[in-house]
Amino acid sequence: MTATLLLSAVLFGGTGMVRAQTSASPVILELFTSQGCSSCPPADALMAEWAKLPGILPLSLHVDYWDYLGWKDTFGKKGHSNRQQEYARHLGSRQIYTPQAVIDGQFQAIGSDREAVQTALARARQEQHIPLQAERSSNGWQVRVPAAAADGEAELVLCRYDRQHDVAIARGENTGRTVTYLNVARAWSRFGRWNGKAGSYAVPDLGDIDFAREGVVVMLQSLNGTILGAVDLKPAR
Numbered sequence: 001m002t003a004t005l006l007l008s009a010v011l012f013g014g015t016g017m018v019r020a021q022t023s024a025s026p027v028i029l030e031l032f033t034s035q036g037c038s039s040c041p042p043a044d045a046l047m048a049e050w051a052k053l054p055g056i057l058p059l060s061l062h063v064d065y066w067d068y069l070g071w072k073d074t075f076g077k078k079g080h081s082n083r084q085q086e087y088a089r090h091l092g093s094r095q096i097y098t099p100q101a102v103i104d105g106q107f108q109a110i111g112s113d114r115e116a117v118q119t120a121l122a123r124a125r126q127e128q129h130i131p132l133q134a135e136r137s138s139n140g141w142q143v144r145v146p147a148a149a150a151d152g153e154a155e156l157v158l159c160r161y162d163r164q165h166d167v168a169i170a171r172g173e174n175t176g177r178t179v180t181y182l183n184v185a186r187a188w189s190r191f192g193r194w195n196g197k198a199g200s201y202a203v204p205d206l207g208d209i210d211f212a213r214e215g216v217v218v219m220l221q222s223l224n225g226t227i228l229g230a231v232d233l234k235p236a237r
Contacts, residue, residue, distance in 0.1 A: 025129035043099030043111030071172030090225035130229035150196030
């Protein structure tokens, strides 16, 4: 099992130098869900359980292909549907569905099946991860990737997420429900390629981010979909 590494990151802010620790390489659980899917609320509820596990970062990715059922998902993105289709191709699946959990881009399970998701998480924990280090200076955030054996290229992928939303659903299959969604993916960007050599990559400007309500994770994702490592950016304390 890959050990959780605590990497010290020196942060330089407007008030001087401070020090923080960043927990490296969490396992990334992506839950493909929809406000218009009656099977999804049990999986959405399990996200609170996964978020409590050390070394696990769950993300809610809302898709748009159930919008025709009478309720337009307020967080739905075509890009999330496309990302799920990409995973289906990499994993050899013939169809996509909700709720689906994809763990580290290489294991999958029905998102509402607690035991199946736990099994997938356990398998992901046994994989070797590349530890990423995040640092912040007056010029912004940098992510450092160490040298490691690489089977082809990988991309640095950034995901901004909201920590929690409570949504009252007025129409569609979940009419009358108020559902709590955690770590809702809201914006994505790709900002670098990695080929096995050590490197430092400038993170796109995050603007005036409120870390109390928002989060930012950077993933090192191979072109075949596997997430090789990740780092959840943390503010100084």
